[in-house]
Amino acid sequence: MSQLIGHQIQESTEIQKTISDLVGSVQKLNAQLTGIKPIHPEHAESGKREIEQAGKIRGRPLHFNYVGSGAGHGAYVELEDGSVKLDLINGIGIHLMGHSHPKIMAAAIRGALVDVVNQGNLQPNREYSRFLEKIVGLAGKRSRLKYGWLATCGTMANESALKICRQKKTPARMVLSFKNAFAGRSTMMAELTDNPAYKQGLPEYHEMLRLPFYDKRDPQSIEKTLTQMKEHVAKHEGNISCFVFEPMLGEGGYQAAPREFFLPLLEFCKEKQIPVWADEVQTFTRTGELFAFETLDIGNYIDVCTVAKTAQVGCTLYTEEFNPKPGLIAGTFSGTSAALSVGIETLEILTKEGYLGKNGRIMDIHHKFIGMLNELNETTCKGKLQDAGGLGLMVAVTPFDGKKEQVDVLLKKLFDKGLIAFSCGKDPVRVRFLIPAIIKDSDIQVAKSLLENAILEGV
Numbered sequence: 101m102s103q104l105i106g107h108q109i110q111e112s113t114e115i116q117k118t119i120s121d122l123v124g125s126v127q128k129l130n131a132q133l134t135g136i137k138p139i140h141p142e143h144a145e146s147g148k149r150e151i152e153q154a155g156k157i158r159g160r161p162l163h164f165n166y167v168g169s170g171a172g173h174g175a176y177v178e179l180e181d182g183s184v185k186l187d188l189i190n191g192i193g194i195h196l197m198g199h200s201h202p203k204i205m206a207a208a209i210r211g212a213l214v215d216v217v218n219q220g221n222l223q224p225n226r227e228y229s230r231f232l233e234k235i236v237g238l239a240g241k242r243s244r245l246k247y248g249w250l251a252t253c254g255t256m257a258n259e260s261a262l263k264i265c266r267q268k269k270t271p272a273r274m275v276l277s278f279k280n281a282f283a284g285r286s287t288m289m290a291e292l293t294d295n296p297a298y299k300q301g302l303p304e305y306h307e308m309l310r311l312p313f314y315d316k317r318d319p320q321s322i323e324k325t326l327t328q329m330k331e332h333v334a335k336h337e338g339n340i341s342c343f344v345f346e347p348m349l350g351e352g353g354y355q356a357a358p359r360e361f362f363l364p365l366l367e368f369c370k371e372k373q374i375p376v377w378a379d380e381v382q383t384f385t386r387t388g389e390l391f392a393f394e395t396l397d398i399g400n401y402i403d404v405c406t407v408a409k410t411a412q413v414g415c416t417l418y419t420e421e422f423n424p425k426p427g428l429i430a431g432t433f434s435g436t437s438a439a440l441s442v443g444i445e446t447l448e449i450l451t452k453e454g455y456l457g458k459n460g461r462i463m464d465i466h467h468k469f470i471g472m473l474n475e476l477n478e479t480t481c482k483g484k485l486q487d488a489g490g491l492g493l494m495v496a497v498t499p500f501d502g503k504k505e506q507v508d509v510l511l512k513k514l515f516d517k518g519l520i521a522f523s524c525g526k527d528p529v530r531v532r533f534l535i536p537a538i539i540k541d542s543d544i545q546v547a548k549s550l551l552e553n554a555i556l557e558g559v
């Protein structure tokens with residue numbers, strides 16, 4: 101049988117060799133980036149111009165003095181001002197494999213060689229179905245999730261999820277969700293998000309029913325949340341479209357909750373036939389298993405699950421019963437060919453190279469990173485880096501008294517010293533790290549010394 105030209109392009113040994121030579125040449129240059137470097141005097145001026153211009157043209161200065169040069173190596177990234185930083189935030193969690201991972205680069209090039217840059221839901225290419233096959237297969241191992249629909253980001257995946265739940269429970273409109281939840285930036289996801297700073301001037305639609313998240317300091321926490329859920333349901337019986345939750349509050353402060361917290365809530369939803377939607381946009385691939393619902397062993401309760409970020413595209417996963425009627429979810433874009441190809445490769449690497457499971461590299465990194473923060477808190481930075489915790493590659497710590505002004509100063513200081521981190525939570529505000537899965541133990545020691553220096557200088 102003759103081979104399709106599209107398949108010949110992907111499988112040609114000549115093209116594969118060209119890709120590997122190309123990646124090899126780029127890697128040779130990137131390999132020079134082995135550690136942090138300060139701003140280079142020769143690039144200081146032009147770098148500053150780039151940063152100022154980016155801020156000027158969007159009407160708001162950049163949060164950090166960060167414009168990437170296009171080079172990076174593992175956990176390190178080179179900026180336009182010639183500095184090299186240890187990147188522990190990775191585009192708020194997109195670059196799970198760090199910067200310029202050779203397999204990720206090769207996958208992106210393979211994707212770039214297909215006939216179209218963007219794929220769509222009407223005319224998909226093979227990457228579309230390969231990605232969905234893979235993620236649905238993996239999701240279905242420990243849940244009833246059976247189908248997936250692509251979107252371009254987490255917000256749009258969440259929009260599809262909410263529509264699916266609402267259609268299933270029509271005409272119900274109310275949504276059970278946690279205090280301090282974050283769900284994205286569309287009108288509806290801003291409503292679902294519990295942060296007034298993200299919706300200044302927007303009308304309230306009064307469709308959210310809030311529940312307190314787990315509080316490890318309160319022995320009554322589980323009971324209180326369940327009672328609140330029961331009260332909401334009693335008051336709005338028949339008008340609840342779903343219960344949506346982040347398995348660990350992301351923007352809300354990186355406070356993890358045990359399985360025992362979720363179980364009674366999920367059992368109650370099951371009893372009342374309230375759809376359960378897990379927003380795993382931030383937790384996907386990070387908690388030691390692919391899905392946090394696996395880490396928490398609650399997969400059987402999940403009706404709908406959303407992912408994005410490390411997947412490189414948004415995706416809404418759902419069970420047989422939640423497959424929506426035609427017309428409800430669609431959209432022009434389903435992701436770029438390169439993004440889909442990289443999404444497939446990321447799942448391949450994660451499942452085949454020892455990253456997952458209790459003894460996998462992700463949990464190894466988690467323990468080492470938390471250990472490092474606790475050690476600082478007990479020794480040179482006594483009491484100034486408290487409550488280190490999180491799940492897998494999502495780690496946060498409360499510096500000083502957890503005041504916003506202190507954390508902002510600390511984060512800028514860390515950035516200037518060469519460590520990129522970010523904040524989360526409101527009270528307290530915490531420093532968070534979205535650690536790349538390829539970080540080396542020696543990089544964790546670099547982070548330690550930068551943190552120690554910055555904390556000892558004070559704010």
Ligand SMILES: Cc1ncc(COP(=O)(O)O)c(C=O)c1O
Binds near residue numbers: 253254283
């Ligand atoms: C839990 C959660 N849901 C949804 C989103 C929105 O995803 P995106 O920014 O890709 O639209 C985010 C982004 O941070 C998130 O953390």
